[in-house]
Amino acid sequence: MTWLENDEPGLWEQLPSWVFAMGRIFLRVVGIGCLLAVVVALLYWLQAAQFDLTKVEKMPERTLLLDREGQELAAIHGSRRRLITYEDLPSHLINALTTREDKDFFEHGGVHFRGVARATLRNLRDRSMTQGASTLTMQLARNTFEMREMSFHRKLLEMALAYRLEANFDKKEILTAYLNRIYFGAGAFGIEQAAQSYFGRPTADLSVPEAALLVGIIRAPHAFSPRNDEEAALRERNDVLRNMAIDGHLTPEQRDEFLQAPLHLLPAREEQVDAIRCVRRHLNELLDQNDFASGGLTATSSIDREMQRLARQGIDEILAPFAQLEAALVALDPATGAMRAVITARDAERSQFNRAFDTRRQLGPAFQPFIYAFSAERGHLPIPNQPIQTARQLAPGDLERLARRIGFGGPFTTGDELARGNLQTTTLEVATALATLANEGREPRTYLVESLTDSEGELLFQQQPQGKPALDSFAAQSPFEILGKPTWSALNHPGNDLWALHSSPDLAVALWLGYDEPADVPEAAKLAENATALLTTLARVARIQREERAAEEAAEEAAREFERSR
Structure with missing residues (x-):
């Protein structure tokens, strides 16, 4: 028996040539893909090597917020x-x-x-x-x-x-x-x-x-x-x-x-939340983002702790009977523009939106005292309780020009509609305009940060109170002579926005009450009474503080005089 050689072609030899071609292409693609993956991995590894890993365990230094008296307000x-x-x-x-x-x-x-x-x-x-x-x-x-x-x-x-x-x-x-x-x-x-x-x-x-x-x-x-x-x-x-x-x-x-376990959370109400958030916003405007993120700063704010506490407590009491009713308040030192108290929302813990700075609502009849000032500025005699007739004494466009001059940003309507207070404004703008009246016609530049120092105590920023002439001092005082009082309130038409305003040399305060989605303000007369009472309280605190500071300064001056005379 002899062994015959098998001349039959093998399995691989039976495959068509295109299979081998596809296989070679596949291997090339896989090889190129692997090479690209290695190159990409190497590039990203080199890029990752540029990052400082010591930052992982090094947390940002503390940044302190102080109130106007230098007491700690928050660590932010x-x-x-x-x-x-x-x-x-x-x-x-x-x-x-x-x-x-x-x-x-x-x-x-x-x-x-x-x-x-x-x-x-x-x-x-x-x-x-x-x-x-x-x-x-x-x-x-x-x-x-x-x-x-x-x-x-x-x-x-x-x-x-x-x-x-x-x-x-x-x-x-x-x-x-x-x-x-x-x-x-x-x-x-x-x-x-x-x-x-x-x-x-x-x-x-x-x-x-x-x-x-x-x-x-x-x-x-x-x-x-x-x-x-x-x-x-x-x-x-x-x-x-x-x-x-x-x-x-x-x-x-x-x-x-x-x-089934209940949450059992700690109460979250903080009287300073609104103010802290606003100060942080001001710091973000003053600082480079990297400087702010690295921390180690001490910022002295203009916030008065007692006034902020009273404002928050007062707003809470006013709003308590009315679900969903919102509020915004700004209290300013008229002479410097320093913000002493800020309320941004009914509940600043839950609402991040700043209604004091960013919500524009119709001013309505609360615009009336400013019209009296504008009329006097142009040499006319204001007509009490007749804002439209008073405004008609002004030249076309004067009302808007003068409104912008004392801090209002608009948008504005024209003619009689503007005289009725049909302009959109923020609580901060209204407070600034009130401060201008109280400051004898000089519009102050508002601020929240008095000074800023770094971790070494080096002064990075010092606020310099600034202002610009806006109205004649006589014109600025004319609304108070007509109204006969420094505090007043007004409900716009059709009753969606309630404003309470105060303007005196010690304090300028604007308070807005209303709904985020415009709707009639409930029990407007009662709300207005409570709102003006709150503003009167804040103004009284500002007056007492001024008198106490004046007494302290007088005592210090007397002590220095005594030392010099010895």
Whole structure:
């Protein structure tokens, strides 16, 4: 028997040539793709290497806000962060955080590739950047280096930075830095400040439901903060608790018990919230963003603590019987333009919108005293209780020109409509106009920051009160001679906006009451009475303070005179 050679072609030889061609193309594409991936990874690694990792554990220094007397009003940056160590973290807080944000935190090297791939596919499908898949390490990189742009570039840079963080810090250090830095809403930066702000206890003493609530806030600090939306906060907390049970951190019995737990939040009312927010706004205008973010500053504000307290308490009492009714108030020192009290909303904790500076409403009959001043400015005799007839004495366009001169910004109507007070204005503009009348016709430049020093005590900024002539002093005083009083109120037509105004050498105050969506102001007569009473109280406080300061200065001068005569 002989063995015959098999002349049949092999399997590979039977394949058509185009298969080999496609295979070669595929291998080239894969090779090029791998090479590009290596190049991209190298580029992002080099870019990530430019970031200073010492910033991860270095929190911003404290920035203090002081009132006009130099007493601490608030800490608005670094000192809001009360730093904790890993040993301060209860195990159920760590379990809640990893369950919610990063289940594989203790296993991965900084990036969870399956999650990233899944999110990338969804983003490509949706043509958006709605899916994040960021690990805790990536989130720490984003928050430390303030990378807010929603893009694939930012995501790749986050990944490269996450690898660097994992190479330089252990898991405990990363977790601790994350919880010390993250924002928990309602002005609370870091887990310790959040625990104290919401529950009045240190992080180590947080209960399981409390820890779950704080973790639930992280994804949307404003929307999920119980200060803004208790229902949303409760929903997110319960979602965290259910997932903790799924992951084996809670028994079904514990889960059911904790789901029924009430929130038990600390009361959030702070009398200074409005003022603090406005001072921060002024600081943002004065400072470069990097200077503000680094902290270490001391800002002395113009806010009078007692006046701010009285304003907040008075507004709360006025609004208490009327759900949804809003308010705004600005109190100024007429001579300098210093803001002594600011109310921006019915509840500044819940509403971020500044109604004192940004809401424009119709002034209505409250414009009448200013018309008297404008008439006197042009040499005419104001006609009491006849604003339209008085305004007709002026040349066309004069009413708007003079209104702009004393601080009103418009938009304005014309003719008789403007004389009826048909102009849109803010509470701050009205207060500025009142201060101009009280300051003998000189319009002051308003401000909230008196001075600013750095961490070394070096003066960075000193406010220099400024003003400009707007009206003749006689014209500025004419409204008070006609009205016979420094405080008055007026309801516009058709009754959507109630204004209470005060103007005297000690204080200029404008108070607005109304609804965000225009509607009739309820019990307008009673509200007007209460509003003018509040303004009278604030003015009396300003007068007493002036008299006390004058007495102190006289006593000091007498003491100096006595020393000189010895």
